[in-house]
Amino acid sequence: MSLRLSTVILPYRRWSEGGRSAWLRAEQLGFHTAYTYDHLSWRSFRDGPWFGAVPTLTAAAGVTERLHLGTLVTSPNFRHPVTLAKELISLDDISGGRITLGIGAGGTGFDATALGQEPWSPRERADRLAEFVPLLDRLLSEDAVSYEGRFYSAHEARNIPGCIQRPRLPFAVAATGPRGLKLAARYGQAWVTTGDPKLYESGTPEQSVEALRGQFAKLSEACADAGRDLAGLEKVLLTGFTPDRARPLQSLDAFVDFAGRHQELGFTEIVIHWPIQDSDFAADEKVFEQIAMEAAAQLG
Template sequence: MARVRHGIVILPQTDWPDAAQKWRRAEEYGFDHAWTYDHLSWRSLANQRWHATIPTLTAAATVTGRMRLGLFVASPNFRHPVPFAKELATLDDIAGGRLIVGVGSGGTGFDATVLGQRMLTPRERHDRYVEFADALDTLLRFEEPGSGGIWFRGDWFTADAARMVGAPAQEPRAPLWLAGNGPKAIRYAAARGDGWITTGGPEEDREDWWRGVADLARRFEDAAEAVGRPHIARVLSLDNEVAYSLRSAAAYRDEVARAAELGFTDVVAHWPRESGLYAGDEAVLDDVADRLGSTRP
């Protein structure tokens, strides 16, 4: 069985330089990738301190040098692909080609209405998601000099002679890991993504949740096989509002093993918070460090 890669989400709630210590420690612990949420605020944490995504990852890039950095996941609720792609390309340049771009359809919470927009139907959200991700795929690739820029005109987004940074830091561009659980989203990720991200379903019972994850994994495997792409990354977020994988080192090891058995190549957990959602003890990270290949003294 291939080694599972380990990721950690550091919520953008801590002021710099205290946050810098978490990003440095994540790399020292041996995590393969580290992420932050791409929200303007989020669910039960909406009234708490919450920093912006791109500046956070840019700062994280300057205090790390090995692990990949990413957005978990980018939202079209409040973004246009043209300026966003330029921000991503600049970030990847600063990070030395370590960026992973997670992309989703955009939630239905605060971010979906903060700019005064109407609530979209599920079909509209999916159509906008595909157009957004397809645009990023085009924009993040190298624009040949003298090409006249990048043009597209869709139902949701338009670009007239858009210019990007130049040659991307990664070839052919930063990888796009596409999120989604519905049939259309799974087929789209299998056909167009460099990886697929799932958070599992809404089940509160953990065994029911794992059964749902197993079903999603089978559906994605079938979709990837159908388009001849069986080897792209499969990424499972282990945590939700009712279960936290880093509650103990033993629990984390068990959940990682279950994910591996289902064919996931990558797992993502959340940095322990002091209270509330994802509450835990940071000492657990020391306990799992040996498994991650820690370089901490």
């Protein structure tokens, strides 16, 4: 199976000052999908410009024709399934059916406290995601939904005409733990990982590959339990968070080597961050564009 190459465009630039041109360029370069983070703010960008994911993707849908678009990732930290479903159906319609929803449990960053609440524990985040995903699945697939849960409710929520993509737009579920992997196997059209966060600071590339191999094994078990063929699930690696995070964008050869090793594990899509100077995602833009245009042919 050929390897898809996609990118993440962080929403830190005004649309008129480089925002629009990045999405247009992503389509010109031939990326399969251009994603953006669905955060209220993020790490080192907290005290600078940062725009909303859904309006940004809506604008991107209006200036592109073929490029798939999506979030990496949306979480329950500040989203509710009922209102999110309406926005996603609208976005899917505006884009002509080019939207993927990356979704995960979220973390303890700025999103977790922006609404005034205390950060949820890992168990609480997993509990909420386990209710959020099935309800969102229904809201995007059914004309009217009523539901009363522990965390979320819906009363005759109408979502006509539904998604252009049937039975609904695809979910890319970010998960490494057993409960999240179960959701990916049950509801996901794709699975997303960033690797093992415990290896971020002091791990080796070899340890990272082994950790990812272990995640694949657990995903395979979850798919088997769900009566699903693992081959039917796309496997997405969001780069930038493994021990060798800087190396893949240093040269075309370095990227092909990195991507090839991960393709052998079973990944079907590699996602690289659009270069942002003076940040965690600094890279040579010429090398980035060379990778976008030439790497896929070398990887097959």
